[in-house]
Amino acid sequence: MTRTALTPRATLSLRTRRWLSFTASLVLLAVVLVLSLALGARGIEFSQVWPALFSPEVGNNDQLVIRDLRLPRTIVGLLAGLALGVAGAVMQGVTRNPLADPGLLGVNAGASLAVVFAISVLSITNPTGYIWFAFAGAAAAASIVYAIGSLGREGATPVKLVLAGTAVTAGITSVISLVLISDTDTLNIFRFWSVGSLASRDLEAVRLVVGFVVAGLTFAAISGRMLNLVALGDDLARGLGQRVYVARAVAAGAVVLLCGSATALAGPIVFVGLVVPHIVRPFTGPDYRWIIAVSAIVGPSLLLIADIVGRLIVSPSELEAGLVVAVIGAPVMIALVRRVKLAGL
């Protein structure tokens, strides 16, 4: 039905284009990482970045800011962006729906409900304290969606997953709104978590989830070839020897691990997972192994660019990365959708 390939009018061979885009996105990410360490409300010279990381001077405040504030948020952005980019690509592959977002499995809603619970019932107010709640909520919601989507004779078909995901999200969102409308104190804390931000996270949070990200990436890497077959349609994939339910289960596992980690780290950041595969696809073609690999590089670049813009645009205050990312990502997506010819696949 709705799988779409964006076919660019470039004349380079697909192979050249893939390697070029892979290399170009790596260079972009490297530049963005350096900028993320160097730029911010406090003006710091580029020359301080290297010594701050590898030969810190005692009592140098610039280097202290880089090491204690900017390095953690850069690493959080790197991990979260990577997880969201890859999860988005896998999600669009498994549901064969170009509108699929990692949040579609109910991940963001589940994490949000658990965090609301943590705030309103347990009075936890520190972002690192939410990690396990966010992770558990995300995993629980995704499992429910996947389980319900799998009931019935034909298993977890894309349409059922999409509908089940949206239904669970809507139900949970209703419960969250009900709490927030009657509980002003919880709303006051939750509203800041809910927009998604890389600020005030520490390396302890990274240490807690990095294992899950690695596991999720492994699943995603395995799922790439299977998704290529599933993209042909369930019947053809079966005919070629692919057990469709295995492909879907591996992909769903990847999405849960990756999105759970990203949401636990940075809050429910939307849009990265949706837009990154759309940015990548015109350059890589429809092969999911390439889409996933390049999304893994473009995802963190986009999220960190959003974070850097958010730091500079209203300096010395800042805008959360989760807000900025849609405002700079959406025009890119619209321009791409307009520029390339949309071909059904």
Added chain:
Amino acid sequence: MSRTPRVILSLSVVAVALALISIAVGAYTLSLPDLMATLFGGGTPSDRFIVLKLRLPRVLLAVLVSIGFGLAGALFQSLLRNALASPDIIGISGGASVAAVLSLLVFGATGLVVPLSALLGALVVAFTIYLLSWRSGMNGMRFVLIGVGIAFMAQAVLGYLITRGDVRDAQQALVWMVGGLGGSSWGDILIMAVSLAVLLPAVVVLAAKLRMLQLGDDLAAGLGVSVQRSRLALIVVAVALVAIATALVGPLAFVAFVSAPIARRLVGGGGLALVPSALVAIVLVLGSDFVAQHLIATGAQVPTGIVTGIVGAPYLLWLISTTNREGRAS
């Protein structure tokens, strides 16, 4: 054999029953004979006040806006051939919310200004999506993707407004964003009724064209349908339906999205199921409003839009898990 007539009949019976219960039951409950007498011009003055001034407007408005939401969702999902392409997901409700919340929080607006801003916001967003997706013809997939991009931008603006303002203002904005039937008046009913009187005949005419468009653009063109013009007309009608309904009651979460998939599963087959979709929306909204008013015990008034998700989601999930037919996702 289609199950459509049977489904329509049962849904209508449920809708009428829910409407009567909503009017009769409350802090002061009327008996069925009293209710009937009051509705048909008799009854005591106090009964007349409670029924005609307080409860009937709310039920009537619920029915009328539900028709708008249900049809708009069904039209969008069929036209754009994507189960996710309901007005809440392609940015149209988002545009309405941004404009309304902006008028509430930034300009301190009250009264008629808020629904007018919402209407304007929805129309501006729809027009923008249409313009941006036009490239020697409108492509459904391009429309959807651009709509989703705009929806996320709207969400970011809402997130900004909600996190920057005072928490009490944020709460007020949140109440508007989930939508409710609290302030229903005969004026609102008149607006929605007139809009439907204009738009429903258009839906009837366009439904025939939509059925052919579902066969694919080329085949439809071969059958004599002017593809671009029909598609534009369908979008205009669907946007008008959802924009006016949203302006009056806020974006009742989930109603536009869920009504058509539920209706298609009930009816079976691959039809458009427009009438069943509207009826499902009516039942969902009346049921949710009853739950919101009577079954949830909190001090504050609970907006109807909060409950639509809690009531509608389990039902859709149950349908997904029990029907083997996929309905048509288109």
